Amino acid sequence: MNNRQSLSRWKLLTRAGLLLILNGLTFVVVNALMPSFRPAFPTIPAGEAAQLPVFLLVYLLIRTAVLVYLIRHLSSPTYGSAVWLALILFGLETVLMQLETIWFRSAFPALSYRNVGIFLMSSLLEKAIIVPIAVWLLRPKTSQTTSTQPFTPGVIGWHRSWLLLALVYVCIYFLLGYLIAWQSPSLRQFYTGSTRLDGFLTHMLDVDPWLILFQYGRGLGWLVLASLLSHLFTNHRKLFQISIVLIGAVLIPGALLLPNPLMPEPVRYAHLWELVSSGTLWGWLLGRYVHVKQMG
Numbered sequence: 001m002n003n004r005q006s007l008s009r010w011k012l013l014t015r016a017g018l019l020l021i022l023n024g025l026t027f028v029v030v031n032a033l034m035p036s037f038r039p040a041f042p043t044i045p046a047g048e049a050a051q052l053p054v055f056l057l058v059y060l061l062i063r064t065a066v067l068v069y070l071i072r073h074l075s076s077p078t079y080g081s082a083v084w085l086a087l088i089l090f091g092l093e094t095v096l097m098q099l100e101t102i103w104f105r106s107a108f109p110a111l112s113y114r115n116v117g118i119f120l121m122s123s124l125l126e127k128a129i130i131v132p133i134a135v136w137l138l139r140p141k142t143s144q145t146t147s148t149q150p151f152t153p154g155v156i157g158w159h160r161s162w163l164l165l166a167l168v169y170v171c172i173y174f175l176l177g178y179l180i181a182w183q184s185p186s187l188r189q190f191y192t193g194s195t196r197l198d199g200f201l202t203h204m205l206d207v208d209p210w211l212i213l214f215q216y217g218r219g220l221g222w223l224v225l226a227s228l229l230s231h232l233f234t235n236h237r238k239l240f241q242i243s244i245v246l247i248g249a250v251l252i253p254g255a256l257l258l259p260n261p262l263m264p265e266p267v268r269y270a271h272l273w274e275l276v277s278s279g280t281l282w283g284w285l286l287g288r289y290v291h292v293k294q295m296g
Contacts, residue, residue, distance in 0.1 A: 077135055
């Protein structure tokens with residue numbers, strides 16, 4: 001009997017429902033305890049604010065479902081694994097995304113470094129609370145259903161091909177960014193103050209070369225964190241591939257469903273579909289080329 005079979009369907013649904021409630025409580029309490037934003041963010045438009053409870057529930061369902069999948073398929077669902085999973089999710093969901101937000105900070109006048117720091121603190125605290133709780137709720141309770149060996153992250157599976165893969169990330173970022181997100185007039189107006197749409201090559205000639213290097217660094221960051229994540233799915237390439245796709249194409253874009261005071265709705269949705277598409281393709285490539293096998 002394996003990890004996924006060790007809980008009955010009813011017990012799994014019950015515990016997933018409990019995890020959803022705890023996920024929501026953690027999200028609300030942690031964000032309520034954070035220091036106030038300075039400068040204060042503008043008010044969310046009334047129409048979007050009215051939709052916030054519904055989209056918050058959808059977002060929490062997404063977070064919970066992805067977390068359930070990850071925990072249920074870990075090679076060794078121990079508390080050591082929970083710590084590493086929390087840190088990896090923090091890096092992928094928050095650190096890499098907020099680095100990009102800082103780069104485009106000119107589009108977000110109210111986004112001070114203090115406010116970015118608050119985002120980072122709240123995200124880290126949420127994950128430090130909810131991921132171990134998820135492991136406690138979802139892991140098998142008998143020793144014969146799962147490995148009891150303590151998890152160690154091992155070494156990052158660095159390979160020279162990563163230098164090429166990071167370049168592939170840059171190509172995916174700019175190509176799908178142009179073909180999907182940049183086709184939105186609202187998004188172009190938001191970032192440039194103009195709705196003008198140039199051809200792809202002309203558009204790329206106007207891109208800051210430092211942005212290309214910056215995105216190359218983010219690609220390397222993805223590779224490092226994906227390599228660490230793959231140690232949690234040793235000898236299970238397919239499960240790792242599905243997991244990294246869920247993180248990149250579902251979990252991360254899911255946050256854009258939430259109305260927020262920094263990004264208008266048309267801009268959020270343009271980015272959402274861009275991230276779903278790029279996260280699916282990039283996640284598939286990570287699953288194909290980054291997964292590590294158990295040694296010895």
